Amino acid sequence: MAPGYDNRTSHAARNPELSKERILSAALAEFSAKGFAGARVDAIARRARINKRMLYHYFGDKEVLFREVLRRKISERRTWGVSAPENPRDRLVFWFELACRDREWIQLLEWEALQWGETAVVEEASRKEAANAVLERIRELQAKGTVTSRFPAEQLLLSMMALTTYPLAFPQLTRMLTGYNVSDPEFQKQRAEFLQEFAAAFAGTEKNGREVHDSDC
Amino acid sequence: MAPGYDNRTSHAARNPELSKERILSAALAEFSAKGFAGARVDAIARRARINKRMLYHYFGDKEVLFREVLRRKISERRTWGVSAPENPRDRLVFWFELACRDREWIQLLEWEALQWGETAVVEEASRKEAANAVLERIRELQAKGTVTSRFPAEQLLLSMMALTTYPLAFPQLTRMLTGYNVSDPEFQKQRAEFLQEFAAAFAGTEKNGREVHDSDC
DNA sequence: CAGCCAAGTAACTGCAAAGTTACTGGAATG
DNA sequence: CATTCCAGTAACTTTGCAGTTACTTGGCTG
Structure with missing residues (x-):
């Protein structure tokens, strides 16, 4: 949003986009391996090397996150279909x-x-x-x-x-x-x-x- | 085992075989619907109209029960294969x-x-x-x-x-x-x-x- | 640099669910 | 009829996990 965010990828600088990204890919891994009931929110947070609170901050709850993961994967597949x-x-x-x-x-x-x-x-x-x-x-x-x-x-x-x-x-x-x-x-x-x-x-x-x-x- | 068990099917008489049977079929329904992580031991017990303790008594724990359910289903399928x-x-x-x-x-x-x-x-x-x-x-x-x-x-x-x-x-x-x-x-x-x-x-x-x-x- | 907002954290709460304790009562056996 | 053993129960303990609280830190804006 504000300029000057993404151009500094230094050690542990704040980066909401990257954080969301990391959460989503960690969630993809966890959910596909364990399913919705079997997946652990803490495990996703650990995997994403992020605080669990941020996950709730960005996505609301476990189910919303799951749906979001599916949504992303679906659109990703859609683009592959062309080749x-x-x-x-x-x-x-x-x-x-x-x-x-x-x-x-x-x-x-x-x-x-x-x-x-x-x-x-x-x-x-x-x-x-x-x-x-x-x-x-x-x-x-x-x-x-x-x-x-x-x-x-x-x-x-x-x-x-x-x-x-x-x-x-x-x-x-x-x-x-x-x-x-x-x-x-x-x-x-x-x-x-x-x-x-x-x-x-x-x-x-x-x-x-x-x-x-x-x-x- | 001892004689005189199964020949009385009265209202709520003791009947370990029947109980086990009921647990297994309740567990089959629950596990196939919800999976291992999603299944609830209490739900299985309720479905089988049996005390949860008996379930642990007969099967040890949730995972053993799951394996037992699979085992039974496998052998059941085996007999169907002939026709x-x-x-x-x-x-x-x-x-x-x-x-x-x-x-x-x-x-x-x-x-x-x-x-x-x-x-x-x-x-x-x-x-x-x-x-x-x-x-x-x-x-x-x-x-x-x-x-x-x-x-x-x-x-x-x-x-x-x-x-x-x-x-x-x-x-x-x-x-x-x-x-x-x-x-x-x-x-x-x-x-x-x-x-x-x-x-x-x-x-x-x-x-x-x-x-x-x-x-x- | 004051002030504010958003990113980030650790430690906590509450609840749900696995597994246990400690008991009651029925019936076969000597 | 007393002993023993096992089916069955309710209420409890423990654990693990989703979601929260209360706080700190970084950085942009006037």
Whole structure:
């Protein structure tokens, strides 16, 4: 607000923006690891190397902070959505690799599902809108015959998300089936190969077979 | 143990077996709804219409109780695995409908994933064994040519589980994509139809196309 | 430099929830 | 019928954690 704040990053100078930032990223780590009920406000404060009081000062309470963390992550994901590869066969792999690099997001979605699954959820309206845009795009491609019209777009998209995300959301099942931890590069390689092959095989079933998959949330 | 216990089910007679049973089913409901950290021991006791002390008497502490609940559910699921339909094209649908009827199981798996995902998990060895039996069976069918050998069995199984389970594990995403709550029969109908169609289409890619999917873990 | 506001802190409060103590009463056994 | 053992209870203690109070410090503004 007032000038002369951010241009001094010295040892322990006051810096509200940085503090908020630190709180949010500490909260992201804590919430994605422990969930809302399991997360500890003190732990977030410690992680952010900040006094707990500041956290309440900036965010009001634990739940507001949680919602804010979700909100930020959602908009962050939104910006990532743009860089999907042109070639539809690589999309599954692309989304899988994106998911691998952002386990926190998957975990947040999982916590969200468990806590608020059947009830309205943070930013639901705008997320729905984003999803609809993607669905519309798939339907266009279906109309053009680029993507099979055999299945409803929603079911297709849901399935793409499932194939790319499920193993990461259930690491224990993946480990029991494959013997690898999902963080093991070997597992990621194998899954990526499978998705590649799968997209190819599936595209093969259609004359002009192509797949789309554009954004999550 | 001693005779003359269970043959009297009168109003409030002592009945340790029944009490344990009630605790376990109350705990299943509470843990699957709220997770480990979110569950309240008092709530479990109230639900089971039993004194909290008995819960500690029989199970030691909250975590032991949680593990016991998981253990029981796992063995219950194991017995369900036998009744899969002969026709492989119906298997996806069968497993999907089974999952719909047992949301608690999916939620428990989800809580488990979040709390202990990368570390060893309850009954891991025996669950792994069960999984391996299924994988072995898929590989046999692959050797016979009944199931495509294009993909590793583990990846196939993981994908089948994903397609059937994912929408139920992430109800908020399903709602944002389809507009239906997952508990809505209309959604279940549509997903089942999709899975049916999908299995048919996919089987079509192979000369002798068939799929298998036998049990979860 | 006086005065003020916002950033920052430590120590506290209150409550909720896990786990315990110390007891009552029922029924099988000799 | 007395002893013993276990199911069952209410009320308590302890702990851990969300949220607060009351204070200090840094720095800009007139």
